[in-house]
Amino acid sequence: MSAISMKVNGKAVCGAVExxxxxxxxxxxxxxxxxxxVGCDTxxxxxxxxxxxxxxxxxxxxxxxACDGAEVTTVEGLAKNGKLHPMQEAFREHHGLQCGFCTPGMLMAAVDLVNRKGKTLDEETIRHELEGNICRCTGYHNIVKAIQAGAENM
Amino acid sequence: MENFIYHRPTKPADAVKAMKDAADGKFLSGGMTLLPTMKQGLAAPSDIIDLGGLGNSGVEVGADKVTVKAGTVHANVATDKGVKKAIPALSALAGGIGDPHVRNRGTIGGSIANNDPAADYPAAVVGLNATVVTSARSVPGDKFFTDIFTTALKDDEIVTAVEFPVPKRAAYVKFPNPASRYAMVGVMVAELKDGSVRVAVTGAGPKVFRVPEMEKALEANFSADAIGGIKVKASGLNSDMHASPEYRAHLVTVLARRAVAAAK
Incomplete structure (x- = not known):
């Protein structure tokens, strides 16, 4: 077992892992x-x-x-003081989820996208940047709309 | 995944030593291939030697040469302003690997050491006449990729950097598999500063290969029409559920023409 420590959602954590x-x-x-x-695991x-x-x-x-010492943010770290993150709010507002299984990954990818490319995103850019996120309900239409709106509010 | 002994050396010499001491060790870079392979039980190394602790990441752009350190992730090659200006074909290639999250983790050293027949970087290394620098020596790009998933690297040798000469113009065009984004066929066409032309094809065969007939035609006349009639033989090309050898052979000419037209 290896002892590791990280900062996860702003909190120092540690553990022993294989x-x-x-x-x-x-x-x-x-x-x-x-x-x-964990969706596909591949x-x-x-x-x-x-x-x-x-x-x-x-x-x-x-x-x-390999992530020992890293700062990690998960979907639980998006909302602040009981208030949803603008991207989460936009997913709710624009019906950006159906079963919700892909949603945490979609949200984290969306926030990363805004961090990299700014708040004004066209549809083509969003669709292209979502290459690594699959929605099995195939609800991409509203996911794209939600990301566009959420980006503007970030 | 089977368990293993984990090493995270901070010096290349320690990484090499850890490999020498291991019963059946594997170097880990970004892990974008090795970890899925281990999860599926296709690999079960006794030791993992994580190269992430070497801190060997970054890009140096000179007038005639772009040096990419082995641990540099694809996202950094894709977005580096200097690379974009010096070799736009290289930054575009890096920006088309996998997906954004994979590009944040996968490295150039890992990609070329793995030598997946459908990986993009081998086309850049051979097409741009790059030199692979390792912990022991420098290897010309043409000599680095020896067979499917096999390279000139010795078991305890690490890629430390790849040096790309700045070409006169170049472009990489690929036909991505719609699901994995791996190249069903990808073609790098480059006109180097000495006037020579290289056409390097990935995805089509067991390993990256050049098309000398196209290179010769393009040296005489750098235009898409100059190679429209040149076909590669289908025999020996990859055959899988995604495409037949004949289809891949056809794509080589189509994509090479597009790359010539797009070269800058």
Whole structure:
């Protein structure tokens, strides 16, 4: 077992993990942060997207030990003081989810997209940038609308 | 995933030593191929030597050469202003690998050491006549990729950087698999500063290959029409559920023409 520590959603956390423990397992099983989902488990679907040191990654394809010392933000870290993040609010407003399984990854990818490309995003850019996030309900139309609106409000 | 002993060296020499001491070790860079492979049980190394601790990341842009350190993630190559200006084809290629989250993790060193037949970077290394710098030596791009998933690297040798000469003009065009974004076929066409032309094809065969006939035609006349009649042979090309060898052979000419037209 390896001892690791991270800052997750602003809080210092630590734990002992096997080297093979994936970041998503550490978040869900050790920390109980089950907002981050495991969808395909083959790094295709993006349900597991979290931010590590400010960039979006697929947490099902990262070793927890390799993230020792990192700052991690999960979907649980978006809302502040009981108030939804503008991107979460936009997903609610624009019906950007159906079953909701892909939503945490969509939200984290969307916030990362705004961080990289700014608040004014055209539809084509959003669709292109969502390459790594799959919605099995195929609700992309409203997801795109939600991201466009959420970006403006960030 | 089977368990393993985890190492995170901070010096290349320590990484090499850890590999020498391991029963069946594997170097880990971004992990975008190795980790999924291990999760599926297709690989079960005794030791993982994580190169992330080396801090070997960054890009240096000179007048004649762009050096990309091995640990540089695709996103950084894609967005680096200097690379965009010096070799726009290289930044476009890096920006088309996988998806945004994969580009934030996958590295150039990992990609070329893995030598997936459908990976994009091998086309850049061979097409731009790059040199691969390792912990032991420098290897010309043409000699680096030896066979499917096989390179000139020794078991305990690490890629440390890739040096790309700045070309006169170049472009990379790929036909991405709609699901994985891997290249079903990808073609890098480059006119180098000495006037020579390179056409490097990835995705179509077991490993990246050049098309000398097209190169010769383009050296005489750098236009899409100059290679319209040149076809590569389908025999020996990859065949899978996505495309037949004949279809891939057809795509090579189509994409090479597009790359010539787009070269800048």
């Amino acid at each position: 080297p093979r423990t994936l970041l998503v397992q550490f978040l869900r099983e050790n920390l109980g942060l089950t907002g981050t989902h 790094s295709q679907c993006g349900a597991c997207v979290v931010h590590v040191n400010g960039t979006a990654i697929k947490s099902c394809t990262a070793l927890a030990v």
